[in-house]
Amino acid sequence: MSRSYHHYCPIAHALDLVGERWSLLVVRELLGQGPLRYSDLHARLEGCGTNILAARLKTLEAGGVVRRRKLPPPAAATVYELTEYGAELRPVLGLLAHWGARSLGPPAPGEELHAGWLAGTLRTAVFPHASRATIEFRIGDEVASLVEGSVVDGATDRPDAVVAGDAGAFYCLMVDHDLSSVEIAGDTSAVEALVAALPSAPAGSPVVSR
């Protein structure tokens, strides 16, 4: 509301909607995890105060990016989810992540890396139904699987391939398409196919700058 750029420009307008601190990380969580309750969201956003999260959610809701929804009585709770418009930030975050990953550096210095990050990454990164293979990922102490184009937590039965390594190796795989730093058991070509379905260089042309 308050601090808009007041430029008639799609980029400035987009930043008016999601350019505040934490906003895009909220979107990241909702993209990766689906609808989340306030507390879960807060728990996943290490370093974000409760008041700021509340403020961001209000701004995002006012901007049509996020929606509040009440779950039916059985487990009555209010959850936050992306609107259709908000969900279309996925390619934007995908490209931004791809860009950022290139200067992210070595595995994990001492930075936060919390539960569910692997599944979240896969959900945001892998385009739905990009691969029909069943691939299990064992990265650090996280386990998630890609089954028939969708992501599930934990291991899976009879995977075509199992990819194991640490977080750094995982990023080498996803960003550089470098299979050599992870260990692959089973059908290596299934992993190659999945990785090949990720854009190595940003393709396609953008649209409007101002």
Added chain:
Amino acid sequence: MSRSYHHYCPIAHALDLVGERWSLLVVRELLGQGPLRYSDLHARLEGCGTNILAARLKTLEAGGVVRRRKLPPPAAATVYELTEYGAELRPVLGLLAHWGARSLGPPAPGEELHAGWLAGTLRTAVFPHASRATIEFRIGDEVASLVEGSVVDGATDRPDAVVAGDAGAFYCLMVDHDLSSVEIAGDTSAVEALVAALPSAPAGSPVVSR
């Protein structure tokens, strides 16, 4: 420097680099206009104080996004330009602009719209050599042309087509691929081809979220 998210995540890292207020608008200007001097940059960023611009340029330089360069004696001046890494934000800004444009709304309420915006838009939006046609744009009081895949200021000789309209119509053209709100003289199919070369829906799959 100061306020990093301290998450080991490509998105958080990217936002550490370019997530501060004004940063992405600086990149937008440098993408659209090429190397700029401090004053020109400041003039184009309406509402940005000189101190903030200086601070952002320092942060961006430290992050490897922007580079200072001294021009040779004849016109000795220091200019700011994007590094190769910074220039690769183009697809990100392209997608972000595409996303933002969808909720930008009607032409121009009373917001800023300054000199050079048309050429800047074209330079950022149109992928180099996406079109070999020569197309002249007359939008509001701005005139720019697309000549053999590159953008030049002002009119041009013997254009294949001339596109005229206001800013709102221009956005309808670029975002919705709606040719009906602008006036097109000459070879309409050349404009159609150009517009068709812009992604209507975000294509391709993103890469990594966390």
Added chain:
DNA sequence: CGGCATCCGTGACGATACTG
């Protein structure tokens, strides 16, 4: 307990003025 609102210290931001 989940879902915030309030209070408060710190630092980022924004406008203006000023200098090499």
Added chain:
DNA sequence: CAGTATCGTCACGGATGCCG
């Protein structure tokens, strides 16, 4: 022209309290 200095204000971040 290219910034630095100063300063008021507001957003951020942490803690805590309140209410269903």
